Amino acid sequence: xxxxxxxxxxxxxxxxxxxxxxxxxxxxxxxxxxxxxxxxxxxxxxxxxxxxxxxxxxxxxxxxxxxxxxxxxxxxxxxxxxxxxxxxxxxxxxxxxxxxxxxxxxxxxxxxxxxxxxxxxxxxxxxxxxxxxxxxxxxxxxxxxxxxxxxxxxxxxxxxxxxxxxxxxxxxxxxxxxxxxxxxxxxxxxxxxxxxxxxxxxxxxxxxxxxxxxxxxxxxxxxxxxxxxxxxxxxxxxxxxxxxxxxxxxxxxxxxxxxxxxxxxxxxxxxxxxxxxxxxxxxxxxxxxxxxxxxxxxxxxxxx
Amino acid sequence: xxxxxxxxxxxxxxxxxxxxxxxxxxxxxxxxxxxxxxxxxxxxxxxxxxxxxxxxxxxxxxxxxxxxxxxxxxxxxxxxxxxxxxxxxxxxxxxxxxxxxxxxxxxxxxxxxxxxxxxxxxxxxxxxxxxxxxxxxxxxxxxxxxxxxxxxxxxxxxxxxxxxxxxxxxxxxxxxxxxxxxxxxxxxxxxxxxxxxxxxxxxxxxxxxxxxxxxxxxxxxxxxxxxxxxxxxxxxxxxxxxxxxxxxxxxx
Numbered sequence: 001x002x003x004x005x006x007x008x009x010x011x012x013x014x015x016x017x018x019x020x021x022x023x024x025x026x027x028x029x030x031x032x033x034x035x036x037x038x039x040x041x042x043x044x045x046x047x048x049x050x051x052x053x054x055x056x057x058x059x060x061x062x063x064x065x066x067x068x069x070x071x072x073x074x075x076x077x078x079x080x081x082x083x084x085x086x087x088x089x090x091x092x093x094x095x096x097x098x099x100x101x102x103x104x105x106x107x108x109x110x111x112x113x114x115x116x117x118x119x120x121x122x123x124x125x126x127x128x129x130x131x132x133x134x135x136x137x138x139x140x141x142x143x144x145x146x147x148x149x150x151x152x153x154x155x156x157x158x159x160x161x162x163x164x165x166x167x168x169x170x171x172x173x174x175x176x177x178x179x180x181x182x183x184x185x186x187x188x189x190x191x192x193x194x195x196x197x198x199x200x201x202x203x204x205x206x207x208x209x210x211x212x213x214x215x216x217x218x219x220x221x222x223x224x225x226x227x228x229x230x231x232x233x234x235x236x237x238x239x240x241x242x243x244x245x246x247x248x249x250x251x252x253x254x255x256x257x258x259x260x261x262x263x264x265x266x267x268x269x270x271x272x273x274x275x276x277x278x279x280x281x282x283x284x285x286x287x288x289x290x291x292x293x294x295x296x297x298x299x300x301x302x303x304x
Numbered sequence: 305x306x307x308x309x310x311x312x313x314x315x316x317x318x319x320x321x322x323x324x325x326x327x328x329x330x331x332x333x334x335x336x337x338x339x340x341x342x343x344x345x346x347x348x349x350x351x352x353x354x355x356x357x358x359x360x361x362x363x364x365x366x367x368x369x370x371x372x373x374x375x376x377x378x379x380x381x382x383x384x385x386x387x388x389x390x391x392x393x394x395x396x397x398x399x400x401x402x403x404x405x406x407x408x409x410x411x412x413x414x415x416x417x418x419x420x421x422x423x424x425x426x427x428x429x430x431x432x433x434x435x436x437x438x439x440x441x442x443x444x445x446x447x448x449x450x451x452x453x454x455x456x457x458x459x460x461x462x463x464x465x466x467x468x469x470x471x472x473x474x475x476x477x478x479x480x481x482x483x484x485x486x487x488x489x490x491x492x493x494x495x496x497x498x499x500x501x502x503x504x505x506x507x508x509x510x511x512x513x514x515x516x517x518x519x520x521x522x523x524x525x526x527x528x529x530x531x532x533x534x535x536x537x538x539x540x541x542x543x544x545x546x547x548x549x550x551x552x553x554x555x556x
Contacts, residue, residue, distance in 0.1 A: 022528065022529075023523070023527060023528055024527050025525075025526055025527035025528075029525055029526055030305075030525065032305040032306070033305065033307055045527075045529070053538050053539050054532060054539055055532075056532070056534075057519060057520075057532045057533070058519075058520055059529070059530045059531070059532055060354075060520050060521065060522045060528070062352060062353060062354050062520075064351050065350045065351045065353055066353060067354065067522060069522070069528070071528070071530060074529040074532070074539065075529075217350075217353050218350045218353065247350055267353070267522075268353075269527070270355065270522050270523040270524070270528065271345060271350075271353055271354060271355055273307060273394065273525075274307065
């Protein structure tokens with residue numbers, strides 16, 4: 001029997017295969033296909049203090065092996081999520097990571113406190129890396145002092161594990177990781193989308209109304225792998241969620257070997273919604289076949 | 305919502321750039337209502353990455369029929385599907401057209417937007433609606449509604465072409481102000497400019513009006529929030545809150 005269980009701070013998850021914020025709705029939308037409770041956890045749509053309308057269309061634009069998105073954190077707001085959605089998710093036994101996106105330091109604290117009220121939320125993922133909002137978002141996530149301060153604020157108000165989701169749009173990802181780790185973060189999510197753009201050559205203007213947008217999908221996988229590897233090299237003990245362009249089972253192994261303790265599958269869900277579910281059994285078989293007893297045996301093995 | 309690899313029984317060009325795709329899937333056929341759509345995987349590699357959302361065109365016993373127009377890379381790849389191949393499709397998705405029994409229904413479509421209205425016409429007829437169908441095309445070469453003639457008698461179908469090469473010359477909204485008075489409800493799908501005109505005239509005449517909207521989609525199931533449309537209550541999602549919308553709710 002192989003052990004797929006992982007631990008983030010003192011919270012246990014059945015397996016390391018999860019879904020990425022913004023690509024899995026609020027957690028139960030795909031339940032016609034398989035029970036989401038089978039996944040290690042699901043990361044919620046980025047939640048804001050108040051309900052958010054999101055950006056004007058177009059919000060999605062397909063690029064080679066990827067998509068540009070400019071959703072703009074459209075979401076129901078954290079109160080609705082906790083009061084209306086969480087009880088439903090609890091009944092379905094879905095393990096939730098709440099992804100929170102404040103537009104000020106204070107908002108992160110308020111939202112983290114709200115998350116602490118419900119036991120269905122297993123961990124808090126702090127989104128300091130959304131490229132598609134005017135206030136907050138990535139502006140926080142590319143600055144050492146901001147990341148440090150936000151991490152401190154959130155850690156102070158909650159006992160739940162706190163994970164900081166970092167932006168890849170920086171010169172040195174390990175410096176941003178350092179800010180979060182020094183402030184006491186329990187984990188890091190690497191990476192959010194890469195800042196990109198597309199031009200409509202008929203009109204001669206950017207395709208997206210916000211001009212810039214976030215690039216995700218298989219096209220960005222090598223960037224994610226590189227950043228996980230670099231951060232793992234510098235921080236041997238920090239918990240890392242590897243995210244970015246996972247489109248098949250082998251990509252999961254690749255991220256884990258680069259140093260991820262767990263993975264989140266995102267954009268590829270749109271073409272292959274079964275990928276996370278199918279991968280659980282594949283992971284078990286892979287470990288058995290290669291004589292590993294524990295999932296942790298492969299984490300970061302590429303660095304040795 | 306079902307995810308399945310289904311067998312292609314037919315993929316035939318039936319008009320200029322327009323194809324008729326028939327796939328076998330009894331369980332999907334049973335669940336599918338007019339206005340629903342499917343997310344079709346067009347290739348086996350990671351590029352293009354996204355599935356293509358295509359409205360249901362007709363149900364023939366155990367088969368789903370899609371009418372699609374080759375407009376870009378994805379639909380070009382679809383046109384290369386061969387009978388006997390299996391394709392991966394997800395659906396039925398989205399809301400369906402609201403239908404009441406015994407109404408007088410005016411169905412108006414333009415171009416490839418007519419596709420979802422063909423199955424709608426059949427179900428309206430089954431529900432004892434008196435249906436009048438107005439279909440607009442660029443020219444005679446783009447007319448693909450042969451299947452509709454096995455559903456409605458020819459006198460209930462009026463064709464319009466931009467160049468007058470078949471049917472009446474012009475667009476299916478001309479004289480709509482007069483035509484509409486005989487009907488209880490209007491259904492439409494086509495270019496946005498056409499649907500907007502239909503919406504305006506329908507609401508002015510106090511008629512219920514439903515549109516099937518199109519938008520670039522990421523997921524098709526409401527998880528990515530990518531296909532926003534402005535409504536009187538803010539943005540809604542075409543894939544989940546639609547693709548069928550009540551005309552009075554749209555910010556047109």
